[in-house]
Amino acid sequence: MSLPSAIHTLDKDGQEITTIGFERFGFDSRVPIDVLRSLYLKPHYVVNTSETKVDDLDKEEEDKQHAVFGQGLNAYQSKSIYYPETASISYTSLTRFPPVKLLPPSTRKRILVTGGAGFVGSHLVDRLMLLGHEVTVLDNFFTGSKTSLSHWVGHPNFEMVRHDVVEPFMIECDQIYHLACPASPTHYQFNAVKTIKTSFIGTLNMLGLAKRTKARFLISSTSEVYGDPEVHPQHEDYWGHVNPIGPRACYDEGKRVAETLTYGFHRQDGVDVRVARIFNTYGRPMNPNDGRVVSNFIIQALRGEDLTVYGDGKQTRSFQYIHDLIDGLIVLMNSNETRPCNIGNSDEFTIGEFAELIRDVVERVQQEDGVKPVGRVQILYNKPMPTDDPQKRRPDTSRAKESLQWQSRWTVRMGLEEMVRYYKAKMAEGSL
Numbered sequence: 001m002s003l004p005s006a007i008h009t010l011d012k013d014g015q016e017i018t019t020i021g022f023e024r025f026g027f028d029s030r031v032p033i034d035v036l037r038s039l040y041l042k043p044h045y046v047v048n049t050s051e052t053k054v055d056d057l058d059k060e061e062e063d064k065q066h067a068v069f070g071q072g073l074n075a076y077q078s079k080s081i082y083y084p085e086t087a088s089i090s091y092t093s094l095t096r097f098p099p100v101k102l103l104p105p106s107t108r109k110r111i112l113v114t115g116g117a118g119f120v121g122s123h124l125v126d127r128l129m130l131l132g133h134e135v136t137v138l139d140n141f142f143t144g145s146k147t148s149l150s151h152w153v154g155h156p157n158f159e160m161v162r163h164d165v166v167e168p169f170m171i172e173c174d175q176i177y178h179l180a181c182p183a184s185p186t187h188y189q190f191n192a193v194k195t196i197k198t199s200f201i202g203t204l205n206m207l208g209l210a211k212r213t214k215a216r217f218l219i220s221s222t223s224e225v226y227g228d229p230e231v232h233p234q235h236e237d238y239w240g241h242v243n244p245i246g247p248r249a250c251y252d253e254g255k256r257v258a259e260t261l262t263y264g265f266h267r268q269d270g271v272d273v274r275v276a277r278i279f280n281t282y283g284r285p286m287n288p289n290d291g292r293v294v295s296n297f298i299i300q301a302l303r304g305e306d307l308t309v310y311g312d313g314k315q316t317r318s319f320q321y322i323h324d325l326i327d328g329l330i331v332l333m334n335s336n337e338t339r340p341c342n343i344g345n346s347d348e349f350t351i352g353e354f355a356e357l358i359r360d361v362v363e364r365v366q367q368e369d370g371v372k373p374v375g376r377v378q379i380l381y382n383k384p385m386p387t388d389d390p391q392k393r394r395p396d397t398s399r400a401k402e403s404l405q406w407q408s409r410w411t412v413r414m415g416l417e418e419m420v421r422y423y424k425a426k427m428a429e430g431s432l
């Protein structure tokens with residue numbers, strides 16, 4: 001089989017990205033990008049009809065799709081085979097796990113990741129596993145999915161537990177990445193009381209665990225703690241402008257109280273803490289139905305539907321690709337920085353400009369793949385602005401630069417191209 005040409009990704013300085021991660025603060029987080037892609041860009045479903053045999057699909061279509069991203073690397077994924085005639089599905093298991101680093105016990109860490117089956121969590125877990133650590137994932141699967149980590153199930157370094165962090169959990173560990181909480185406005189507003197309970201009680205439980213085990217504790221906070229900011233760009237010293245009773249408050253105020261708790265345990269009990277304030281992040285496997293702007297616009301453009309901008313489209317956001325965020329989280333965890341740290345990309349767009357960029361990227365990818373456009377999708381400005389939607393948002397990342405020597409490497413366009421290709425492949429499979 002002839003392989004489609006591999007994707008070359010250039011960073012902001014025009015250098016090809018072949019490896020992700022850094023060696024910093026005595027912790028080496030580098031892994032080849034192709035190995036990571038072979039895990040997260042693999043199509044999930046193979047559709048099996050009476051005309052096609054599963055074996056043919058495995059060898060031909062799936063490997064071809066996969067090779068675009070993985071440069072011919074073997075796929076380390078279980079498969080989900082869908083039989084439309086009987087509306088049933090069968091799952092295959094792995095015969096071999098992706099190779100992980102062999103670390104001596106002195107450097108191998110026992111790491112707990114709450115929300116590890118979610119969008120950010122699953123990328124973090126892939127990275128920590130490949131680096132050779134022992135990883136335990138807690139997830140209640142409200143927004144996370146088991147399939148995002150199915151390639152690790154059964155691995156001796158990996159455990160996945162269905163658990164809701166609002167209940168206490170006991171385990172011996174060295175580091176805790178506490179990510180559990182729905183993050184898209186649609187999901188976190190679905191059950192506001194549950195969201196604030198997750199941030200408050202869930203964080204209280206995990207800090208209690210960190211205190212008992214003396215584990216280092218990192219919480220994923222958010223740019224939403226700045227609310228609808230009156231200071232631009234947002235530096236960590238800015239206290240924010242949040243409506244405490246509005247529809248976003250369950251998330252904003254939940255994360256603010258989670259930060260307060262974190263520093264309470266730090267001052268009172270000496271818990272070793274790290275606080276990442278995460279700005280808008282995108283990438284696969286962002287839930288295509290979670291309502292966030294990046295997945296909405298990409299899917300609309302791929303389907304030939306008009307793009308729905310809320311309000312006048314003059315509100316701004318700054319989007320970072322998932323790999324930059326994971327680099328930032330790992331560097332922060334292993335640094336000595338105990339103050340809150342913004343992790344984001346400072347390239348700022350109005351949402352109107354961003355809609356144009358996505359339309360452009362989708363058209364370019366379609367052209368490269370020889371797809372004839374039926375017509376140009378339109379950008380519509382006739383939807384109401386959601387209540388309390390922040391008017392502008394851009395991180396001041398000077399603290400991360402100075403203290404972590406971290407800054408984003410991915411251009412927004414490069415990340416979007418990878419994501420567009422992934423969703424396009426999923427649509428071609430019929431699984432989106």
Ligand SMILES: O=c1ccn([C@@H]2O[C@H](COP(=O)(O)OP(=O)(O)O[C@H]3OC[C@@H](O)[C@H](O)[C@H]3O)[C@@H](O)[C@H]2O)c(=O)[nH]1
Nearest residue numbers: 183184185222280292293294296308309310315351389
């Ligand atoms: O279809 C859409 C979706 C969204 N939007 C707009 O696009 C902007 C971004 O919206 P998103 O829902 O993607 O994300 P928001 O910035 O509102 O919230 C996010 O903030 C940071 C993170 O903590 C969370 O991921 C999320 O809460 C908003 O102004 C929104 O009104 C559209 O114009 N059209």
